[in-house]
Amino acid sequence: MADGRFTVTNVHDLRPLVAHVLYRFDVGGLENGVVNLINHMPSDTYRHVVIALTEITDFRRRIGRDDVQFFALKKAPGHSIWIYPQLFRLFRELRPEIVHSRNLAALEVAVPAWAAGVPVRIHGEHGRDVGDLDGSNRKYQWLRRCYRPFVTHYIALSRDLEQYLTSRVGMPPARVTQIYNGVDTRRFYPAETRQPIAGCPFSDPMGCLIGTVGRMQAVKNQTALAEAFIRVLKAFPQLESRLRLVMIGNGPLRAQAQALLEQAGVAELAWLPGERDDVPEILRGLDGFVLPSLAEGVSNTILEAMASGLPVIATNVGGNGELVESGRTGELVEPADVDAMAQKIAAYAIDPQRAKAAGSAGRAVVERRFSIEAMTQGYQDVYDRLLKSRSRMPGRNAWVHP
Template sequence: MKIGITCYPTYGGSGVVATELGIELAARGHQIHFITYSQPFRLTGREANIFFHEVTVTNYPLFEHPPYDLALATRMAEVAEFYSLDLLHVHYAIPHSVSALLAKQMLADRNRTLPIITTLHGTDITLVGLDRSYLPITRFGIIRSDGVTSISEYLCDRTREAFNVTSEIAVIRNFVNCDVYVRKPELVAAMRPRFAQPNERLLVHLSNFRPVKRVLDVIEVFARVSRALPARLMLIGDGPDRSLAEHLALHHGIQDRVHFLGKQDNVNELLPLADLMLMPSEMESFGLAALEAMACSVPAIATRVGGVPELIDDQINGLLFEVGDVDSMADAAVRLLLDQTRLNELATAARKTAQDRFCASRIIPLYEDYYRRVIDRT
């Protein structure tokens, strides 16, 4: 198939999933065309069967805010027509689904068909889409798409409730390449000394550092852990709360034990170095960062929110707590890090969960089947 993919190419879950999906589909022989304003950060530009089409927006003095959504619709239509795309798969409803509908109509006027699939990722439904300024157009984009998928049962239910959607929403959960995200002892032995001494535990957090990720809670938890045992913390990612996190680490006097790594392309090499993942988010529609860690045999301490319980089974492959309960999270982390046998049990179960339920080899065929269903009925 020839598949167009549009996503936000920045450091965030929806962009990561869309990019990894494109990479996996390309590896299976499909021709993938990314249509967005910059190359998705996880693409190297050297992948076979993958093409990137930049969306450029002209700045006129008349426009206080350049109309990216209109430029995107035009570029979608151009690419779809030139390359004879079989379908367009857009990730994150706002504004991508609406731009796709415009592109579809532009092509229909030229007697060309372009099936559209929208994947809902989280804040496009639970935050942005619920804003009164966007709710009607978000609902319009969802119900007019030829196919809709969500990354968790939680998000599917939330979408039906919030937007009164009665049409089909296929739940196709996030995935991870279990051959790429895996703990390799020789690599761990070579890289871990850069971040922790042999007698120190290493914790990790991965996010876009937005308030919903509660990175300040990560610092609070680690401050308590580091008072109980020798430990260090890797923070992977960047965003608006980074400076606040740095200030809080300085306040607790732990700045010399916290590694702010910024955005990293080699997440699959960094995660296996850790003993434990911290994901104290206020909301997660799925919890992709935790899944990537779990595939690397790193269990997560996370919050019992959104779709996270669909991924983490409390006390079996990770630990779940209420939002903001940093004391309980820290106490549990300390007990776990001091009990290697229990930590190994959770790590083994975490890896098995990723392999059995969320490996790309299991999830990508679900997308392929759904693509064919949508194409056949449009």
């Protein structure tokens, strides 16, 4: 887009168009789910555009199809009604059959989509942020109720989020579909032996590398993992020669975690390289994965770690308990319980065979329940069903292509 004008292509393509709307298109679990959906949905079924209310970064290169357009609207923070005319014009020019928004920050696009005559308006709930860790924020519930008349259907990534929509927000169950994230098991797979990580200073094959991957923001709470690592070394000094910490990602908590490690005198036993684009290889270089989040929807990184054959220690928030079978594929601890996290890390470091067995069980669960094919088919079924039902309603026909 340049000077407020849009360049729209493929207007004569008869495949229904899905407009995926996000607040920002950058590295993250939500965004990765959109990438996986677009890359794996059969190209002869739907075509796609990605609309970011703010920015689109180089993350767009993760989409492998060459028929996907991208639009960044440069929206200012907060609810900005001034963006409605811009979205209205874009939807009128693109003529999508479906607008699919994600999370509360993008929910407002349902209004201009409705005004522009988009036949199907889907909203996805992918997780919670630091302002609503347990879903009790009444303002956020009220906002979702306000936009309800403009949304055709909702998709919840976990049973926890499905219950939130139906019980706390009051959505009719018939208007909510629960679909788990899927993971690409061909891209994320176990290594027979732990693989060296490019640039990582820890290469001892007898060592134990625990790690995490994700944006280092308050809701992800990576400082709790740094504190747990410090406590493990104090409580189990015999592990100091073997146990190492790897924390991948950028954000404000990176400096805080580094400072905690330095103050404890163990910074040389941890590696915090920032953002990386070789996550599958990094996971194959770990012995265990830890997710210390304060809130989650359905974590892509947990699924990727499980697919990579890693035991997972995660906080019991959001959909984490729907992914990790405590005592079998990993362990669950209460959020911010640093001592419990430290104990679980130590247990796996002391008993590598137990850790390996949990990782193998996790891989089997992913193959059985969380395949990317099942996720893609779930979304396609919803798209197909809603378009079919809308086309039968007077005045609700899909766009007629010239």
